[in-house]
Amino acid sequence: MLRSMYSGISGLRNFQTKLDVIGNNIANVNTYGFKKGRTIFKDLISQTVAGASASGDVRGGVNAKQVGLGSQIAAIDTIHTGGSTQFTGNTLDLAVAGDGFFQVGQINDGEVENIQYTRAGNFYMDNLGYLVNGEGQLLVGVDGVEVTVPVDPATPDIYEDADIATVTPIDPTTPDATRDALSRISIPTTAQSMSIAQDGKVTFVDSEGVLKYAGTLVMAKFPNPGGLEKVGGNKYQVSPNSGGAVYGEPTAQGIGKVESGFLEMSNVDLAEEFTEMIVAQRGFQANTRIITTSDEILQELVNLKR
Known part of the structure; x- marks a missing residue:
C-alpha cells in the first residue's frame, strides 16, 4: 500500500509541474517572441518481483514480473516553432x-x-x-x-x-x-x-x-x-x-x-493549452484517488485488530 501511495505522490508532483508550465504558457500568450514549454514524463525504476526465464524443451518462457514505482519529469522542452x-x-x-x-x-x-x-x-x-x-x-x-x-x-x-x-x-x-x-x-x-x-x-x-x-x-x-x-x-x-x-x-x-x-507573436495555442490543462487536472485527480484509496485500505487493515 505504501508503494502505491508514493507512486501517487510522484504523480501529483509531476502533474503540478505540468500545470505550472501550462500556466506560464497561458500567461505569455500575448508576449512577443515567446516560445512555449512542454512537460515530458518518464517512469521511475521498476521493482522486479520475479525475473524472466527462457523457454525450454518442456515449458515456454516466462516474462518478468515488475511493479512500477511512479513517474518523474523527463524534460521540460522549449518549443521553438515560429509564431504568427x-x-x-x-x-x-x-x-x-x-x-x-x-x-x-x-x-x-x-x-x-x-x-x-x-x-x-x-x-x-x-x-x-x-x-x-x-x-x-x-x-x-x-x-x-x-x-x-x-x-x-x-x-x-x-x-x-x-x-x-x-x-x-x-x-x-x-x-x-x-x-x-x-x-x-x-x-x-x-x-x-x-x-x-x-x-x-x-x-x-x-x-x-x-x-x-x-x-x-x-x-x-x-x-x-x-x-x-x-x-x-x-x-x-x-x-x-x-x-x-x-x-x-x-x-x-x-x-x-x-x-x-x-x-x-507567441507560439502558444490556447486551445492546445486548455486541453492539456484538462488532461493534467484529471491526472492530478486520479493520483489523489490512488492516495485516498490506499489510505482507506490501510485503515481497514488497522481495523482488523479491533
Missing part, C-alpha cells in the same frame, strides 16, 4: 522569418559584452540614436561606413554599391571569435527617415536628404536552440547543450530574413 506575425507599421518592430535570434548586449570600452539572444523584435531608438530594446540593451550589428549617396527613387538600392561590411560565418567551436567584429548601430537623431531591409541593412535619410548606410544587423543561430536557457525578459543565454552561436547576416546561413514593421 503581427503587422505594426513601425519600422523598428522586427520579426524573424526563419531561424535566428537578435543579439542584444552592452558596450564596454568599445567591446560588446553580456550578449543575450531574443526573438522579440520590439526595438527603439534612444536619445543618442542607438537601437535598443525595452531594457536599454543595445541591438548588436556591425558599424556602417560613412557613405553619402543622393537619394534616387528610381534606384532605391543604390547604397549597395557602397563599401558595406559583411559578416563571415565562423567556426562554431570558437563562437566568441567574431565578437571583435560586432558593434552597435546608431541613427542620427536628425534623420528624416530610416529603413531596415530583409537582409538586415539599416539605412537612413539625413537632414539634407542624403541616403546613408548605418550598419547591418548580425544575428545568431544555434545547433540546438532548445538547449538555450531562458533568462527572463524574452531573452536567452548560451548553455552547454545549446552549442556555440554561429553569426551571420539575415537571409544567410539559414538565419532567416528580417521583416520590418512586424512583430512575432
